[in-house]
Amino acid sequence: MHDTPDPVAVARRIAERSGRLGISEVELARRAAMAPRYLRHLLEAGPGFDPGGFVRIAAALDSSRDELVSGRADAPPGHGGPGPHPRLQNLTEAQCWELVGTHGIGRIGLPVEPGPVVLPVNYVVDRASFAFRTAEHSTAAPADGAAVSFQVDHIDEYLGRGWSVLALGPAHQVTDPVELERLAGLPGASPWAGGDRPRWVRIRPEEISGRRLIAG
Structure with a gap:
């Protein structure tokens, strides 16, 4: 379904945002008030597992949950990557x-x-x-x-x-x-x-x- 966020894409956006800010995964977990292992579990499970956790991650990255989950509305095309067997x-x-x-x-x-x-x-x-x-x-x-x-x-x-x-x-x-x-x-x-x-x-x-x- 189009309404279900892709956990891989969400994790990629979080990693890209963290990299631009120079924040390691351990530091991101600290800022979001969660254990690093739990942060890794959230990234693998996707936003549907713990919506509040992604709100804290977004706040730690000075972003919004919608931007991390769905991407910027005004971003240029191509962030989703190629489809299967292009x-x-x-x-x-x-x-x-x-x-x-x-x-x-x-x-x-x-x-x-x-x-x-x-x-x-x-x-x-x-x-x-x-x-x-x-x-x-x-x-x-x-x-x-x-x-x-x-x-x-x-x-x-x-x-x-x-x-x-x-x-x-x-x-x-x-x-x-x-x-x-x-x-x-x-x-x-x-x-x-x-x-x-x-x-x-x-x-x-x-x-x-x-x-x-x-x-x-």
Whole structure:
């Protein structure tokens, strides 16, 4: 069940937190007011065995029980580790477009000085292209015709599987008033970052590819 914490993952988070703070297992047991042997038993048994004990462990680590048991809500994906027997599967172009859907969050890679920059943007899919809104003088507003990359992915942290799609092609500013009005009416067109973002950028991929991570 998804609601049952994995004792191995919980023990790993506690060990990582202890390591960052420079606290040994013996010192952690002392701070949590329990015998080292009992602490080891708790880590092996999991939070369901003694919920109050994990509250004391969390307090000793200047953390919260929820963070130790479930992980940080804002942590990047990948903390759960790979699933059983992982393998990669190449995606067809049609599968790539199906996975990115009609809109979502992607990352645009821009060729700027002194080096490439990757920025998150919320996008819409429109006629085999990606389009997004940005401010007039934003870093995410590439020069017209600039070669860029655009990447979208999804990770299932619990099952250890997911997919990633990468598109390569030129970016162009949308200037036609009719097109601008139509794009603004598409689902997901409102910029998450808010503010005045009148500029629409379209990326029509010359190449799109993807891979799916399968487990089990």
